[in-house]
Amino acid sequence: MTGSEPQVISNGMGGFNRVIDNSRTAAPAQLAYGKILDNGFTFTTTGALENIVVLYENQMISASQNGNSYTVELPEKDFTNRNSQTQLVRIYASDANGRTNDLLVPVQDGNVVQDPSQLARSDFHNQVLYFMMVDRFLDGDPSNTKPVPDPEILPKANYMGGDLAGVLAKIKDGYFEELGINTIWLSPITQNPEGAYGLWPEPRTKFSGYHGYWPISNTEIDYRFGDEQLFKEIIEEAHDRDMNVILDYVANHVHEEHPLYKEHPEWATNLYLEDGSLNTERWDDQRLTTWFDTFMPTLDFSKPEVVEKMTDSALYWVTNYELDGFRHDATKHVPEVYWRTLTKKVRSNTDRPIYQIGETYGSYDLIRSYVSTGMLDAQFDFNQYDAAVSAFAKRMATSLIWQKHSIKD
Ligand SMILES: [Ca+2]
Numbered sequence: 001m002t003g004s005e006p007q008v009i010s011n012g013m014g015g016f017n018r019v020i021d022n023s024r025t026a027a028p029a030q031l032a033y034g035k036i037l038d039n040g041f042t043f044t045t046t047g048a049l050e051n052i053v054v055l056y057e058n059q060m061i062s063a064s065q066n067g068n069s070y071t072v073e074l075p076e077k078d079f080t081n082r083n084s085q086t087q088l089v090r091i092y093a094s095d096a097n098g099r100t101n102d103l104l105v106p107v108q109d110g111n112v113v114q115d116p117s118q119l120a121r122s123d124f125h126n127q128v129l130y131f132m133m134v135d136r137f138l139d140g141d142p143s144n145t146k147p148v149p150d151p152e153i154l155p156k157a158n159y160m161g162g163d164l165a166g167v168l169a170k171i172k173d174g175y176f177e178e179l180g181i182n183t184i185w186l187s188p189i190t191q192n193p194e195g196a197y198g199l200w201p202e203p204r205t206k207f208s209g210y211h212g213y214w215p216i217s218n219t220e221i222d223y224r225f226g227d228e229q230l231f232k233e234i235i236e237e238a239h240d241r242d243m244n245v246i247l248d249y250v251a252n253h254v255h256e257e258h259p260l261y262k263e264h265p266e267w268a269t270n271l272y273l274e275d276g277s278l279n280t281e282r283w284d285d286q287r288l289t290t291w292f293d294t295f296m297p298t299l300d301f302s303k304p305e306v307v308e309k310m311t312d313s314a315l316y317w318v319t320n321y322e323l324d325g326f327r328h329d330a331t332k333h334v335p336e337v338y339w340r341t342l343t344k345k346v347r348s349n350t351d352r353p354i355y356q357i358g359e360t361y362g363s364y365d366l367i368r369s370y371v372s373t374g375m376l377d378a379q380f381d382f383n384q385y386d387a388a389v390s391a392f393a394k395r396m397a398t399s400l401i402w403q404k405h406s407i408k409d
């Protein structure tokens with residue numbers, strides 16, 4: 001411990017964790033962008049660096065040091081990026097206190113990009129995402145609005161009527177462009193069950209599948225949201241306005257009414273552990289096999305036939321539609337073999353850039369383990385999110401940001 005008082009910090013799931021920093025006594029140096037030069041750029045550091053790696057489209061180039069300033073000269077050789085006119089220079093460094101922040105410099109035709117309008121929607125670092133829960137966004141078609149008629153469901157946990165027609169209408173009226181959005185992220189749109197499930201501790205009521213995370217099909221669009229034609233129109237209309245559409249996709253589990261589970265109950269992991277206890281919500285110690293709830297079988301990806309079937313289903317969304325990518329649900333609960341197989345299939349079956357971003361609550365090591373060549377492009381950073389919420393939205397000291405990031409990752 002470096003401080004005498006124990007500190008708590010949100011775990012992002014409604015609870016709190018103790019912050020214990022026993023690793024470092026000072027924060028690492030900070031890198032900052034410097035000047036743009038005719039043939040490159042400069043960057044600065046707030047302290048002496050021990051290691052620096054500068055990568056130009058994944059090939060190492062050099063940086064020359066002058067005190068706390070470094071100059072990067074871009075080589076004449078043209079490095080290509082399969083997805084874009086833009087190449088990226090990435091700078092990573094460390095000092096005695098650990099990793100510094102990273103720098104990312106976009107380059108086109110050997111010159112640093114100075115105007116964001118030079119970037120395309122396929123330059124994925126340039127994305128400004130808007131997430132919507134489809135059911136809660138806009139009811140564009142009252143004819144498909146069908147709440148589950150079950151009094152056990154808390155009314156606010158029932159279907160509200162939002163649908164793809166509502167999304168399309170807002171794209172057409174320029175809503176997202178006005179907000180400066182260039183990527184729309186839709187909550188899952190695959191068919192969900194009719195019934196009432198789950199049980200909240202307080203109030204003790206059930207809820208419906210309005211959120212979309214209880215798939216009973218991996219390819220059919222929920223009739224309450226719309227159909228294939230509407231989804232195609234959404235993507236076409238978004239592309240006409242230079243926006244991406246990415247889809248939230250669930251691979252970790254199915255709902256118990258899913259035909260896959262009915263036909264192959266052996267494709268799910270065992271609901272009970274060897275000691276007879278329920279393997280539900282064991283997020284960390286049974287990370288890959290735990291069930292989210294007793295009605296949501298988690299798939300057993302140690303079986304090759306399950307990996308094959310589930311990656312084919314995901315692939316369908318980028319071959320049948322001009323979709324730009326996925327937000328992958330529950331990434332840390334699905335093993336690496338699924339992500340590698342899917343990425344390989346996606347790359348060999350499409351010729352356009354497909355963006356894959358995952359959801360992983362956990363350490364930086366765990367988050368990073370899914371971001372790599374042949375796997376995902378990105379993951380959400382809930383650690384950063386927690387630190388930002390603590391700093392800007394809660395009465396907690398901003399020093400927690402420093403502590404959070406200096407915890408050995
Ligand atoms: Ca509706």
Ligand SMILES: [Ca+2]
Nearest residue numbers: 288289298333
């Ligand atoms: Ca799992």
